[in-house]
Amino acid sequence: MNRSASIKDVANHASVAVGTVSNVLNYPDRVSQRTKDRVLKAIDELGFVRNDAARQLRAGHSRTIGLIVLDVGNPFFTAVVRAAEDAAALHGSAVLLGDSGHDAAREANYIDLFQEQRVQGLLISPVGDVTERLDLLRERGVPTVLVDRLADEAKFSSVAVDDDAGGYLAARHLLDTGRRRLAFVGGPTSIRQVADRLQGARRAVKEDADATLEVLESEGQTVLAGRSVGNSLVERGREGLPDGIFCANDLLALGVMQSLTMTHTFRIPEDVALIGYDDIDFAVSAVVPLSSIRQPTEALGRTAIQLLAEEVESRNPTHRSVVFTPELVVRQSTKAN
Amino acid sequence: MNRSASIKDVANHASVAVGTVSNVLNYPDRVSQRTKDRVLKAIDELGFVRNDAARQLRAGHSRTIGLIVLDVGNPFFTAVVRAAEDAAALHGSAVLLGDSGHDAAREANYIDLFQEQRVQGLLISPVGDVTERLDLLRERGVPTVLVDRLADEAKFSSVAVDDDAGGYLAARHLLDTGRRRLAFVGGPTSIRQVADRLQGARRAVKEDADATLEVLESEGQTVLAGRSVGNSLVERGREGLPDGIFCANDLLALGVMQSLTMTHTFRIPEDVALIGYDDIDFAVSAVVPLSSIRQPTEALGRTAIQLLAEEVESRNPTHRSVVFTPELVVRQSTKAN
DNA sequence: GCAAATATTTGAATCGTTTCATTGTTACGA
DNA sequence: TCGTAACAATGAAACGATTCAAATATTTGC
Numbered sequence: 001m002n003r004s005a006s007i008k009d010v011a012n013h014a015s016v017a018v019g020t021v022s023n024v025l026n027y028p029d030r031v032s033q034r035t036k037d038r039v040l041k042a043i044d045e046l047g048f049v050r051n052d053a054a055r056q057l058r059a060g061h062s063r064t065i066g067l068i069v070l071d072v073g074n075p076f077f078t079a080v081v082r083a084a085e086d087a088a089a090l091h092g093s094a095v096l097l098g099d100s101g102h103d104a105a106r107e108a109n110y111i112d113l114f115q116e117q118r119v120q121g122l123l124i125s126p127v128g129d130v131t132e133r134l135d136l137l138r139e140r141g142v143p144t145v146l147v148d149r150l151a152d153e154a155k156f157s158s159v160a161v162d163d164d165a166g167g168y169l170a171a172r173h174l175l176d177t178g179r180r181r182l183a184f185v186g187g188p189t190s191i192r193q194v195a196d197r198l199q200g201a202r203r204a205v206k207e208d209a210d211a212t213l214e215v216l217e218s219e220g221q222t223v224l225a226g227r228s229v230g231n232s233l234v235e236r237g238r239e240g241l242p243d244g245i246f247c248a249n250d251l252l253a254l255g256v257m258q259s260l261t262m263t264h265t266f267r268i269p270e271d272v273a274l275i276g277y278d279d280i281d282f283a284v285s286a287v288v289p290l291s292s293i294r295q296p297t298e299a300l301g302r303t304a305i306q307l308l309a310e311e312v313e314s315r316n317p318t319h320r321s322v323v324f325t326p327e328l329v330v331r332q333s334t335k336a337n
Numbered sequence: 338m339n340r341s342a343s344i345k346d347v348a349n350h351a352s353v354a355v356g357t358v359s360n361v362l363n364y365p366d367r368v369s370q371r372t373k374d375r376v377l378k379a380i381d382e383l384g385f386v387r388n389d390a391a392r393q394l395r396a397g398h399s400r401t402i403g404l405i406v407l408d409v410g411n412p413f414f415t416a417v418v419r420a421a422e423d424a425a426a427l428h429g430s431a432v433l434l435g436d437s438g439h440d441a442a443r444e445a446n447y448i449d450l451f452q453e454q455r456v457q458g459l460l461i462s463p464v465g466d467v468t469e470r471l472d473l474l475r476e477r478g479v480p481t482v483l484v485d486r487l488a489d490e491a492k493f494s495s496v497a498v499d500d501d502a503g504g505y506l507a508a509r510h511l512l513d514t515g516r517r518r519l520a521f522v523g524g525p526t527s528i529r530q531v532a533d534r535l536q537g538a539r540r541a542v543k544e545d546a547d548a549t550l551e552v553l554e555s556e557g558q559t560v561l562a563g564r565s566v567g568n569s570l571v572e573r574g575r576e577g578l579p580d581g582i583f584c585a586n587d588l589l590a591l592g593v594m595q596s597l598t599m600t601h602t603f604r605i606p607e608d609v610a611l612i613g614y615d616d617i618d619f620a621v622s623a624v625v626p627l628s629s630i631r632q633p634t635e636a637l638g639r640t641a642i643q644l645l646a647e648e649v650e651s652r653n654p655t656h657r658s659v660v661f662t663p664e665l666v667v668r669q670s671t672k673a674n
Numbered sequence: 675g676c677a678a679a680t681a682t683t684t685g686a687a688t689c690g691t692t693t694c695a696t697t698g699t700t701a702c703g704a
Numbered sequence: 705t706c707g708t709a710a711c712a713a714t715g716a717a718a719c720g721a722t723t724c725a726a727a728t729a730t731t732t733g734c
Contacts, residue, residue, distance in 0.1 A: 026721095055722075057689045258624050285561055356715065363692075
């Protein structure tokens, strides 16, 4: 069997018209039970599978939406992807996933590919700035929603998480559990996420007159970078040590934790409380389970799809931006003394 | 601009025939420079983008291949995905990615979707056994390659990694660095990967008459499961302790490491050597950098695409299975005494 | 048993591209 | 000047599904 069966083959085999087969597939109520049975039997016998290309051609658009993420390996995006897939399934569409890997050229490739596929719309976490190509897409009327990046509402809808609020939440929690000499670990501050989280932390500390915040800039956002910051803290000795540390992400926090616990000079949370950001899977299984700030990834993904659906349905292009507030997850590393 | 421009619009605008526009797009050499310029100008002015559905319909197949993985969050699959995308790009095709999340229903959905899309072929890490649906696909002549699972060569091509060899490699390394009382941590042994790795370790231990292997079954493959095994080892005290531990994956190994280092009774690697499996990103940044067994994910992805290309091109269905040998990565946790 | 109303079925037209046999054009050697 | 390649451009036919006005069957009410 070389060429797969078409609707015409099914029609012949069941001795009906092609339109009838189509009706069985799309409007079963219009067809009598008898013919429906015959047609379904023929479909089964021939192993007929709808040709989506032909269907799309006629319909003028596909039933898929494009999703371009910066890095499928990042648990944050993985979760968004999953939520988006599930939400899209409810709308009867499927998600085409592209991974730009922070590479503008790959991103451009995917944008072009998805445009040729006539996707219903596009969800994208853009590499760097909103590019020309993306603007062009918008002008051509392809509904587009930016993910994890705030956008000019005149141009795009977008969903993002409020990092300032997350920073505030983390610092507020440390303060509320009695800590007074806080430290922020993260860097470089040129990264928007890091800067916003720090700003939120500053805001919380200002509210308590007797509290202080020290900034320890790290070289990157890895476990190793965290460990190196931790080591410098250990060298300082007991008197200079902050009693509450907020790390810009969980990897940093795990590194700091390794340094502090290895020496056995400091106990977490008795001597120092420690909180991270992102609530990655490893947070719960750290030596001391790590408190963290959780981003509502499922809601983000779901909302992205919903905004996209709104754009697709409404003819006139009004855009919306939705900002989510992250959530505090308390574990042992910040238990009150 | 409501409906996007078609090739016919371009033809009118440039005052040429539709066939000529098509030639400019597909066989630029057949067209004179003068008309080519005119057509390209028209394409640009109208913002024409090829409609892939129409192209596919005519061609009878798409330029995409489907890839269904068990879990995009798993670093192993993420790496395979990336390699497959790059390799496919070289062949001029794009990858449609689906995440079954170990769920047979989602897997089935993707198989159906991809079939409607008339993908050129399918790469799949099946949930559980090779299902009926997959067999059907094969019978319908959709080239299919199984990833990370050995297959009956009469039916499918496949790429996989030799877990027995990996187990052997890990145990052999412990033995070669002077360890004699080995322990294997992993479970449940009903998982093929776990069983194979254990079997390989047994094979290595048999080669050294004075060496022993003890099996410590864990409840799952997580950090917590590892920690609980580790704790029971600590309770045993110094005399009963193995001097070399091989864990069925890195998460387990990290858990065991946490237990042993926290108590400060045992040192790694001086008292106990520890080796994991998978070489996840966290392995290098553990408290004691963890030795591990690395799977050649890039080669796996690349080869999967290549096998698929072979199936697509050759009319007669001969299948190949490629088995990769994993690689030992030595770090501090198994340094010789 | 008949007309009207309703339910079912039909099949030609359409979507946008590629293909390919045909026609038109140019250049060159005899 | 003519014949013949070689090259360019043409446009109708095909791909497979959906749509919809028209044709045909069936049911209903009287």
